[in-house]
Amino acid sequence: MRISVSSDMDEPVARLLLGELRARGHDVAPHGALSPGADPRWAACSEAAAREVADGTADQAVVCCWTGTGASIAANKVPGVRAALCTDAYTADGARRWNDANVLALSLRLTSGPLLKEILDAWFAADAPQDAEDRENVARVARLDEARR
Numbered sequence: 001m002r003i004s005v006s007s008d009m010d011e012p013v014a015r016l017l018l019g020e021l022r023a024r025g026h027d028v029a030p031h032g033a034l035s036p037g038a039d040p041r042w043a044a045c046s047e048a049a050a051r052e053v054a055d056g057t058a059d060q061a062v063v064c065c066w067t068g069t070g071a072s073i074a075a076n077k078v079p080g081v082r083a084a085l086c087t088d089a090y091t092a093d094g095a096r097r098w099n100d101a102n103v104l105a106l107s108l109r110l111t112s113g114p115l116l117k118e119i120l121d122a123w124f125a126a127d128a129p130q131d132a133e134d135r136e137n138v139a140r141v142a143r144l145d146e147a148r149r
């Protein structure tokens with residue numbers, strides 16, 4: 001899978017994220033503080049990663065900032081993006097299974113190395129929504145995007 005990754009800070013957990021994704025066989029495109037010369041501001045680098053998902057350049061993205069909040073807000077402003085701020089594996093599983101999230105937002109402050117691996121395990125193991133009600137909710141969110149375009 002091609003995965004865009006952004007972070008506004010060059011923190012050890014962001015580097016660990018790049019390595020984890022590559023070790024899992026993903027093609028990783030770094031943005032922000034993880035890419036020399038790129039704009040490291042959270043609003044800018046989260047948008048850049050999210051736009052790659054929206055335009056199909058990337059399958060998914062992982063966006064990071066200190067709290068994860070700004071990164072998730074910026075990513076969610078890009079039509080077609082469903083970003084979920086996940087601080088644990090259960091939330092990551094639900095974000096994929098129920099919300100069809102296509103962008104994972106992480107807090108650099110809260111996410112330890114072991115927790116990062118748990119979150120990624122859950123994120124990649126879960127299927128997109130199978131249940132009709134979940135699909136209808138996701139379709140309804142897509143209609144919100146259409147209304148904003």
Ligand SMILES: O=C(CO)[C@H](O)[C@H](O)COP(=O)(O)O
Pocket residue numbers: 008042065066067068069070071
């Ligand atoms: O968590 C964040 C945004 O939600 C940022 O990482 C935090 O605000 C720090 O940014 P800066 O170094 O530009 O002050």
